[in-house]
Amino acid sequence: MSNDVTASAESKPLAVLRGKKKQEAQATVAGALHLAFRLGDEVYAIDILRIREIVEYNPPTPVPMMPASVRGVINLRGAVVPVIDLAVRFGHAPTGVGKRTCIVIVETVHADATQVLGLLVDGVNAVMEIADDSIEPAPTFGAKVNTEFIAGMARINGRFVIILDIARVLSIEEMAAIGQVAEQ
Numbered sequence: 001m002s003n004d005v006t007a008s009a010e011s012k013p014l015a016v017l018r019g020k021k022k023q024e025a026q027a028t029v030a031g032a033l034h035l036a037f038r039l040g041d042e043v044y045a046i047d048i049l050r051i052r053e054i055v056e057y058n059p060p061t062p063v064p065m066m067p068a069s070v071r072g073v074i075n076l077r078g079a080v081v082p083v084i085d086l087a088v089r090f091g092h093a094p095t096g097v098g099k100r101t102c103i104v105i106v107e108t109v110h111a112d113a114t115q116v117l118g119l120l121v122d123g124v125n126a127v128m129e130i131a132d133d134s135i136e137p138a139p140t141f142g143a144k145v146n147t148e149f150i151a152g153m154a155r156i157n158g159r160f161v162i163i164l165d166i167a168r169v170l171s172i173e174e175m176a177a178i179g180q181v182a183e184q
Contacts, residue, residue, distance in 0.1 A: 032132060036125040036161060037104060039087050039095070043125060045154070045163045052105040052116065054124055057097060071120055074103065081105065083118040089169065095120050108167050128161075130154045135163060 034045035035054075060072030060083040069089035073080050083103055087095045095101065100123030108115050138150035151165040 032130055033127055034130050034161075034163065035104065036128050037121040038123045038125060039090070039121055040092060043159065043161045044086075044121075045128070045130065045161050046104070046106065046166050047151075047163075048127060050106050050108065050166050052107055055103050055105060055118070057101040057103060057120070059097075060118075074118060076105065076116075076118075079116065081116050081118050083120055084169075085120045086169070087120075087122075095122060098122065100124075106166055110167075128156070130156075130161070130163070 033048040035048055035051050036043055036045045038044075055074075055076065058074060060074050062072040063070065063082075066072075069085050071083045071085045071094075073082050075081075085095050087093065101120070102124060103118040103120055104124065105116060105118050108117060134156075135152035135154050137152055138147040139153070140147065149165055149168040151163045154161045154163060
């Protein structure tokens with residue numbers, strides 16, 4: 001897949017954010033900044049304020065009795081961080097490991113506690129500015145398709161970028177199970 005989604009979008013390289021606080025990075029450009037990444041042939045984005053960091057892929061340590069989408073845990077500077085395979089969570093085949101495979105570390109809130117999670121993705125594209133007026137609501141596909149985790153969709157260079165509501169990507173049951181693993 002080409003990077004046509006980010007080629008002429010108002011994208012900023014990841015280096016723009018290095019050494020800056022998230023709020024400073026947000027003030028760098030007008031509009032909302034999102035981290036764009038790939039899962040298979042699709043491009044997704046998450047609000048940059050939810051991103052803590054991006055780390056090189058290292059195989060997670062498997063944890064028994066976890067949902068299929070939980071690949072295991074990694075040690076991130078002494079903290080136990082559960083790693084979620086977003087492809088599996090969305091009903092696709094597990095993410096294959098390649099040169100660009102990485103883990104996006106995000107922060108989400110569950111039961112009034114901040115939870116740090118790793119999201120396994122095929123590759124990170126760029127940090128891009130997506131204007132609020134270019135984000136359309138998630139489409140309705142009927143009762144059998146769950147779209148509550150989609151915050152919206154933006155059309156960039158003729159392709160859709162699916163903007164995720166990271167707080168809703170995981171079910172409450174999964175968040176509770178993952179929270180128990182992180183506490184151990």
